[in-house]
Amino acid sequence: MRALLSGYYGLGNGGDEALLATLLQMLPPSVTPVVLSGNLEETRKRYGVEVYERKSLLEVTKALRSCDAFIWGGGSLIQDATSALNPFYYGTIMAIAQKMGLKTVAWGQGIGPLQRPITRWLAKTTFGSCTRVSVRDRVSAALLSEWKIPHILAPDPVWALESQPLPGLSDLPAPRVAVTLRNHSQLTPDRLHNLTRALVDFQKATETFILLLPFQKNKDLSIAEGIKAQLTEDSKIICVEEPQILKGIYRGVEMAIGMRLHSLIMAAAEECRCFAISYDPKINRLMEDLDLPGWDLASLPDDPNLMSKAWIEHYANGEALSQDRLKFMLDRALIHREILFESLDTQTS
Known part of the structure; x- marks a missing residue:
């Protein structure tokens, strides 16, 4: 299985890069990741993955056609506080993926703020059509419950990112x-x-x-x-x-x-x-x-x-x-990995 990963990747934000690194760490071994990025060379070199330009409709469509699944890869992607365009960019790709019949996963999401009726409608429609949904906070979970959309709540996936020491x-x-x-x-x-x-x-x-x-x-x-x-x-x-x-x-x-x-x-x-x-x-x-x-x-x-x-x-x-609290947060964060295995692992599904 090939899965296309979409997030705020290749744009120099340490938090979003940590979400991508965690997602790659959690993907089932049977899944080949393909990444939409704002810096193709950097993403390819750092993670050793196949990459496509995130802002090119032609490239995005080509990537979707080559894949079996599509993943919103963590963070506050669906919000209109910083830009009204955010929900439309991510929502449009998700809608295209769903129209193509791909398995679609909203993974580790933090939803909102959504200040406009049209962005709330877009969010409700796309989340409601996902194969699986996981969110990282209670407010996002409450919103999905209000919309009657099944979901899993777990701490931010980056809790489970494997760390490495800084030389020196x-x-x-x-x-x-x-x-x-x-x-x-x-x-x-x-x-x-x-x-x-x-x-x-x-x-x-x-x-x-x-x-x-x-x-x-x-x-x-x-x-x-x-x-x-x-x-x-x-x-x-x-x-x-x-x-x-x-x-x-x-x-x-x-x-x-x-x-x-x-x-x-x-x-x-x-x-x-x-x-x-x-x-x-x-x-x-x-x-x-x-x-x-x-x-x-x-x-x-x-x-x-x-x-x-x-x-x-x-x-x-x-x-x-x-230590007990840390173990709890880590164990709960690993639920995001379970979602991926349940949705995408061809050896168990």
Whole structure:
């Protein structure tokens, strides 16, 4: 069986690349993956897969005709908050695949926000026609229940991504704290200035080595560079392209301050204490599920002193997830693998 995988792949986003790496890790051995990508050479080289250009209708149609199954490969693909075009792009490909008679799987999805009636209708129609559906949060599951669409709820698949160590990480001074911020309209110059001042004070108080981890270079790197210029020499920007190594970095740090969802998931999965800065409901859901401390970006404290004290307190007294909780999250995340085997494995189906 050949399965076409569609997501936000080949566009330099560490979280979406981690979802692709996890999906490839979970696919049945009997399935040959084919990937729609925004960077064919990079995706082909990194994962050793057959690739097609994600924005070319001709290429997408050619890929679909060569495959037996189609998979929405994880994440918040069906939402119209960042762009009204997102649901139409992914929904149209799914609809074509269903029209062609392919097995179709919506895998590890986070649905919404869906602010427009037409995008809600498109989502309901395409999800309702899928062979199998798995979602990663309670709000998505509630929406599918409202639509009377059968589904499975399990934690984000990246919990189960196999991590690898970063060569040379152990040579850097310890203890280490990882920081991931991203560009966002609510991350105003004043808020970024206050965050940077708080990080400077936090580092002085804890004598930690700060690792700045851009998850998406074109949105995160300039922020990391601005912060790095204000910190002592005990800091470093690390840009990692391989998702398994990116996750493995957190095994070697004491605490993570994260604004990106998958920076927090990776950190928590690698037994690291986490402090969240939320710009999106999906991060608030994770904070609730794991009891993570943090702030909404829109209501970030104006006082850098208050921020640094909160981080110092969590660094000194906060705890990582318990072993029992970690095992639960991992075992539950593997349900996404079961969905793939039940839907696609020709040796068992």
